[in-house]
Amino acid sequence: MSAIVLQTQHLTKRYGKLTAVKDLTLEIYEGEVFGFLGPNGAGKTTSINLMCGLLEPDSGQVLVRGKPIHNGDAENRSRVGVCPQNIVLWERLTCFEQLQFMGQMYGLSARQAGQNSRRLLEELDLVEKSGQLARTLSGGMQRRLNVAMALVHDPEIVVLDEPEAGLDPQSRVKVREYIQSLARRKTVILTTHNMDEAERVADRIAIIDHGELLVLDTPECLKRRLGEGDVVEIRLLNGHADPAGVKEAACRALSAISQDVQYDPAGGLLRVRALNAVGRLSGLVESLAEAGLQPGEVQVRANTLEDVFIQLTGRRLRE
Amino acid sequence: MRALLIARKTIWEAWREPQLLGVFLVFPALMIAIYYAAFGQPAQSMARYLNILIWDQDGGAQAQEFVGAIRDMQFEGSPVFGVEMVSAQAEAETSLAEHQAALLLVIPDGFSRSLQSESARPAAVRLVGDPLSDNYAFARSFLSQVVEEFTRGKTGWTDPEPVRYEFVTGTGTLSDFQFGVPGVMVFGILFGVVASALVLVREFVNGTLRRMRLARVRSLDLVLGIVLAMAGLSLVQLPLAFGVALLFGFQSPGSLLLAIGIGLMLSITATGFGMLAAAFARSDGDATNLSTLLMLPLVFLSGAIFPMPPAQIATLGGRTISLYDLMPSTHAAEAMRRVLVYGDGPSEIAYSLAGLTLLSLLSLAVGVWLYQRLRIRSNS
Numbered sequence: 001m002s003a004i005v006l007q008t009q010h011l012t013k014r015y016g017k018l019t020a021v022k023d024l025t026l027e028i029y030e031g032e033v034f035g036f037l038g039p040n041g042a043g044k045t046t047s048i049n050l051m052c053g054l055l056e057p058d059s060g061q062v063l064v065r066g067k068p069i070h071n072g073d074a075e076n077r078s079r080v081g082v083c084p085q086n087i088v089l090w091e092r093l094t095c096f097e098q099l100q101f102m103g104q105m106y107g108l109s110a111r112q113a114g115q116n117s118r119r120l121l122e123e124l125d126l127v128e129k130s131g132q133l134a135r136t137l138s139g140g141m142q143r144r145l146n147v148a149m150a151l152v153h154d155p156e157i158v159v160l161d162e163p164e165a166g167l168d169p170q171s172r173v174k175v176r177e178y179i180q181s182l183a184r185r186k187t188v189i190l191t192t193h194n195m196d197e198a199e200r201v202a203d204r205i206a207i208i209d210h211g212e213l214l215v216l217d218t219p220e221c222l223k224r225r226l227g228e229g230d231v232v233e234i235r236l237l238n239g240h241a242d243p244a245g246v247k248e249a250a251c252r253a254l255s256a257i258s259q260d261v262q263y264d265p266a267g268g269l270l271r272v273r274a275l276n277a278v279g280r281l282s283g284l285v286e287s288l289a290e291a292g293l294q295p296g297e298v299q300v301r302a303n304t305l306e307d308v309f310i311q312l313t314g315r316r317l318r319e
Numbered sequence: 320m321r322a323l324l325i326a327r328k329t330i331w332e333a334w335r336e337p338q339l340l341g342v343f344l345v346f347p348a349l350m351i352a353i354y355y356a357a358f359g360q361p362a363q364s365m366a367r368y369l370n371i372l373i374w375d376q377d378g379g380a381q382a383q384e385f386v387g388a389i390r391d392m393q394f395e396g397s398p399v400f401g402v403e404m405v406s407a408q409a410e411a412e413t414s415l416a417e418h419q420a421a422l423l424l425v426i427p428d429g430f431s432r433s434l435q436s437e438s439a440r441p442a443a444v445r446l447v448g449d450p451l452s453d454n455y456a457f458a459r460s461f462l463s464q465v466v467e468e469f470t471r472g473k474t475g476w477t478d479p480e481p482v483r484y485e486f487v488t489g490t491g492t493l494s495d496f497q498f499g500v501p502g503v504m505v506f507g508i509l510f511g512v513v514a515s516a517l518v519l520v521r522e523f524v525n526g527t528l529r530r531m532r533l534a535r536v537r538s539l540d541l542v543l544g545i546v547l548a549m550a551g552l553s554l555v556q557l558p559l560a561f562g563v564a565l566l567f568g569f570q571s572p573g574s575l576l577l578a579i580g581i582g583l584m585l586s587i588t589a590t591g592f593g594m595l596a597a598a599f600a601r602s603d604g605d606a607t608n609l610s611t612l613l614m615l616p617l618v619f620l621s622g623a624i625f626p627m628p629p630a631q632i633a634t635l636g637g638r639t640i641s642l643y644d645l646m647p648s649t650h651a652a653e654a655m656r657r658v659l660v661y662g663d664g665p666s667e668i669a670y671s672l673a674g675l676t677l678l679s680l681l682s683l684a685v686g687v688w689l690y691q692r693l694r695i696r697s698n699s
Contacts, residue, residue, distance in 0.1 A: 052533065053533075054529065054532065054533060077535060078534075078535065082533055084526060084529070084530075086526055088525060088526035088527055088529070088530050089525075089527070090328070090332060090525070090527055091332075091525070092331070092332040092335040092336060093328065093331060093332065097328075097331065101324060101328050102530065102534060104321075104324050105321060105324065105531060105534035105536055106534045106535075133335065149530070153534070
């Protein structure tokens with residue numbers, strides 16, 4: 001088991017009547033990529049801001065290497081590097097100038113800051129743009145530079161808040177590869193509402209909604225919590241008439257195949273979880289037809305984090 | 320150290336924004352050129368109403384007629400002068416020292432007789448005043464013309480001008496251009512209010528302030544950085560403006576170094592007011608509007624560009640304290656003028672320097688307090 005680098009203990013933050021983060025307790029281990037998953041407004045960014053010491057909690061505390069980040073020493077707080085969700089750059093400084101400036105703000109010598117800046121520019125494919133003003137870079141390049149700014153002082157923990165937001169496919173791949181390359185070298189805390197992004201890069205995922213931690217586990221374990229098997233999605237052509245009756249008929253018809261049948265009347269979508277779903281597909285469709293339901297489009301897929309999220313919150317991530 | 324890095328970064332950014340830099344650096348030089356075009360020739364007055372004192376030692380008919388002519392002078396339908404008669408120079412000196420009167424006109428004994436005698440040279444009137452007063456310069460310009468016209472009309476005498484100038488303090492004669500250059504320099508430095516407000520509001524709006532806070536940059540570093548950057552830009556601006564003024568014939572017996580020192584202190588005021596504007600602004604447009612609103616009274620009520628009517632609020636150690644003395648720019652304009660126009664040294668401008676220093680630091684303290692409260696703390 002790796003050492004704990006960051007802990008939150010009963011962290012709570014309120015804005016008036018709204019509780020943005022509620023009693024958040026978790027531990028993040030050295031060298032892992034930790035994903036914070038949740039819809040917009042779930043409290044991800046507030047949690048992140050609390051973790052890096054930008055916000056003061058109303059109660060609870062954040063410990064970095066066992067020492068409190070709030071009111072702690074500056075060196076301890078410098079262990080965390082933050083890449084904010086928005087692009088935060090000085091428009092009229094060159095890529096190199098702003099990296100070196102930030103490095104020096106973190107207390108590095110000009111030489112060390114310069115060396116780190118050059119290395120990051122190279123790693124993020126920006127070396128040719130080194131002398132170019134930030135305002136003249138493309139959006140993707142600006143976002144990569146934004147990531148570099150969080151790393152210039154060589155922090156132990158890197159917090160990336162929605163690093164892929166607004167990226168073109170090429171830059172998205174570049175940033176994702178870079179995050180993966182950081183794994184084990186650094187502890188990465190990643191917030192996202194992109195399931196794919198989280199599933200591909202995170203070692204463990206915390207799902208947060210309405211400021212509360214719902215679950216925390218590896219992506220595989222989270223998906224396993226839903227049960228074994230695959231998901232079959234069947235769009236019913238006559239599913240709109242009597243939703244309650246449709247669900248009851250479907251459950252009765254499929255009782256021999258699966259006990260986990262859900263029905264979304266809005267889309268007329270029947271979701272059935274079953275072991276060996278592909279082999280039992282024809283029997284499943286026939287059973288429904290015999291029950292008077294008319295199956296239309298059919299899809300079989302593996303469990304996803306989206307399913308986990310839907311089961312936990314009763315809604316889709318982007319709703 | 321961090322403050323120096325922030326200052327350097329701010330100067331780099333300013334250097335790469337030609338519009339803002341142009342306005343800040345070139346404005347005073349350009350204004351001096353315009354000022355020269357407008358006022359570089361023999362003095363003209365912008366004043367509409369000036370209080371003057373007249374001591375009529377003569378008492379004759381010609382003297383009374385002369386006083387009447389002065390009272391009757393009009394500019395755009397209003398009298399130019401408010402006239403008060405005195406009976407001794409000592410009686411006038413207090414008013415002159417306190418700038419309640421622009422000048423004292425002394426009509427000498429024998430004035431009427433000299434005008435009646437065709438062969439005699441007209442007895443010269445004396446204009447006594449404090450050359451440090453803007454109103455003196457304006458009143459003198461008007462009166463010297465009146466005297467010349469009156470005596471020429473009576474005697475045909477043209478040369479030399481039958482006026483003797485006596486100063487309470489100071490030297491030589493001044494054109495309005497000569498008189499106006501220091502004020503324009505003050506105006507230029509006060510453009511720093513807009514420049515610093517823009518720099519600070521951008522740090523907040525773009526999120527870079529938050530980035531610096533993440534690096535544990537202290538508020539003091541940030542404030543010192545901006546102050547140093549603005550002072551650095553003023554160091555370029557002032558000699559540039561001074562050089563242009565010299566090109567147009569400005570003659571200064573004073574120390575440019577001392578003038579730069581005054582300018583640097585005033586740049587602290589500019590940064591303080593810029594911070595104040597930035598504390599309430601949420602965009603570039605807000606920052607420009609608010610800072611201009613703050614800058615204009617600092618410029619135009621300070622006497623830097625044109626004289627202000629008396630607004631005495633107290634007397635301290637025999638010195639009149641005016642309402643305008645509550646503004647650092649008033650002291651800066653006064654000190655700059657005394658140094659550049661009259662060649663005064665630090666001891667002669669000690670009062671202005673003290674006032675400027677105190678009020679500049681106070682402005683900065685208020686600006687820092689508000690910016691810290693409304694922007695830095697709210698950002699963390």
